[in-house]
Amino acid sequence: MMQSSPLNFRRAVIWIGRLVLGGIFVYAGISKLIFPNTHLWPMFVLRFSISVNLSSFAQQVESYKIISPEASQMVAHILPFVEIALGLLLLIGWRLRIWATAITGIMVGFLAVVTRAYLLHMDINCGCFGTPEKLTGWTVVRDSAFAALALVMTIFVFLEARQPHPWSAPEKASLISDH
Amino acid sequence: MSRRALLALAVVLAFLGGRLLLSRGVHPAPTVRARTDRATQPSSSGEPNPSASDAHPTPALPTTPAATREASAASESATPATPVPQDANGIPDVDPHKAFGSKSAPISMEVFSDFQCPACKTLFMTTNRQLLESYVSTGKVYLIHRDFPLPMHAHSVVAARYGRAAAQIGKFEQVEQVLFQNQEKWEQTGDVDGTVAGALSAAEMAKVRALVKGGTLDAAIDKDRKLGQMYNVSQTPTTVFHCKGQTYPYGGAMSFDTLKQFLDQLLSQK
Numbered sequence: 001m002m003q004s005s006p007l008n009f010r011r012a013v014i015w016i017g018r019l020v021l022g023g024i025f026v027y028a029g030i031s032k033l034i035f036p037n038t039h040l041w042p043m044f045v046l047r048f049s050i051s052v053n054l055s056s057f058a059q060q061v062e063s064y065k066i067i068s069p070e071a072s073q074m075v076a077h078i079l080p081f082v083e084i085a086l087g088l089l090l091l092i093g094w095r096l097r098i099w100a101t102a103i104t105g106i107m108v109g110f111l112a113v114v115t116r117a118y119l120l121h122m123d124i125n126c127g128c129f130g131t132p133e134k135l136t137g138w139t140v141v142r143d144s145a146f147a148a149l150a151l152v153m154t155i156f157v158f159l160e161a162r163q164p165h166p167w168s169a170p171e172k173a174s175l176i177s178d179h
Numbered sequence: 180m181s182r183r184a185l186l187a188l189a190v191v192l193a194f195l196g197g198r199l200l201l202s203r204g205v206h207p208a209p210t211v212r213a214r215t216d217r218a219t220q221p222s223s224s225g226e227p228n229p230s231a232s233d234a235h236p237t238p239a240l241p242t243t244p245a246a247t248r249e250a251s252a253a254s255e256s257a258t259p260a261t262p263v264p265q266d267a268n269g270i271p272d273v274d275p276h277k278a279f280g281s282k283s284a285p286i287s288m289e290v291f292s293d294f295q296c297p298a299c300k301t302l303f304m305t306t307n308r309q310l311l312e313s314y315v316s317t318g319k320v321y322l323i324h325r326d327f328p329l330p331m332h333a334h335s336v337v338a339a340r341y342g343r344a345a346a347q348i349g350k351f352e353q354v355e356q357v358l359f360q361n362q363e364k365w366e367q368t369g370d371v372d373g374t375v376a377g378a379l380s381a382a383e384m385a386k387v388r389a390l391v392k393g394g395t396l397d398a399a400i401d402k403d404r405k406l407g408q409m410y411n412v413s414q415t416p417t418t419v420f421h422c423k424g425q426t427y428p429y430g431g432a433m434s435f436d437t438l439k440q441f442l443d444q445l446l447s448q449k
Contacts, residue, residue: 045427052432056431059431
């Protein structure tokens with residue numbers, strides 16, 4: 001019978017990180033695609049909804065005044081899909097070290113960009129989710145919390161990976177202890 | 180399917196389901212006409228239906244020509260506005276000086292806009308110019324400007340007043356252009372008057388100033404704002420498309436290519 005994974009602090013943090021960050025990333029990506037315009041049918045209306053939503057997101061990316069309008073368009077058309085993919089991969093838990101590192105990198109990037117805008121007193125929308133949301137100190141605090149969670153989760157994932165996993169290799173683990 | 184995949188799927192569905200429940204829905208909103216018909220329909224006893232009018236207490240939208248005339252007369256007492264006609268898609272309270280194209284066009288577009296909003300500027304400078312050339316001048320689209328000054332912008336109400344005043348002397352197009360073109364300047368200085376003066380002659384500017392000082396324009400701006408609230412406008416620009424009895428409100432700026440594709444599909448719809 002398969003031995004269940006004993007829950008310790010590190011594993012609990014990894015689970016919380018995966019559920020929270022994975023869920024938020026998937027939601028953030030999907031919300032950018034289908035909010036605020038949620039007309040889903042007929043098909044040409046859905047295509048228009050997504051196009052308008054991505055155009056609005058591109059405007060928000062551009063308002064940070066870090067990259068050119070063309071680059072903003074490119075980012076706006078790629079980022080939501082990357083967020084969905086990374087969120088799903090984190091939730092599934094496949095190759096966790098790679099995707100946890102990627103999500104940490106992205107979260108730290110978001111935090112840097114948002115903090116810069118806040119310190120420059122830029123009166124802009126955050127662009128974090130699909131619906132307009134003013135960038136405030138709360139946005140910085142929230143992103144800091146998520147970035148910290150991502151960082152701690154990634155460190156714990158690497159630490160856990162150095163030990164034999166009780167789900168995948170219980171026999172191997174007992175063999176090692178026998179010797 | 181593994182436990183992990185099922186868990187991931189459940190979390191995603193929970194997020195989406197929750198958000199969709201909170202959003203305004205997945206279907207196009209009913210038309211203004213349908214809503215107002217309900218609101219103004221008398222009950223079987225001949226009395227106005229109070230519950231129906233309570234459902235949409237904000238703008239009392241006329242639906243019949245007689246009602247339109249009455250509303251027009253009432254609004255004239257509040258503002259020295261021009262007549263209030265209806266277009267082919269049954270949109271009331273249209274100031275002809277703030278609308279472009281043929282009233283009988285198959286598609287009507289109401290653009291809820293704020294002169295101080297950067298995305299509105301983008302929409303005006305890029306998309307709407309091409310729209311005017313390709314669809315409005317050819318009689319396919321009737322384009323209506325609506326004021327929706329956001330509270331977060333310090334000078335947008337003042338700019339809306341100047342826009343309204345300019346519309347009343349038939350100079351809306353020029354003033355709209357100069358306000359959007361110089362948005363960054365007057366946003367900093369607050370000098371809306373000076374910006375508008377750059378686009379009008381001294382005599383025209385005197386008329387505009389008199390209308391702005393008259394204080395009668397706010398009622399009309401408020402009317403547009405209430406109409407926007409009825410469409411759940413929460414951001415600017417929001418464009419409300421009316422075609423063949425359907426209403427599609429869209430928040431955000433859009434490129435002309437995307438808009439063109441959508442308009443062509445709307446026009447080809449049976």
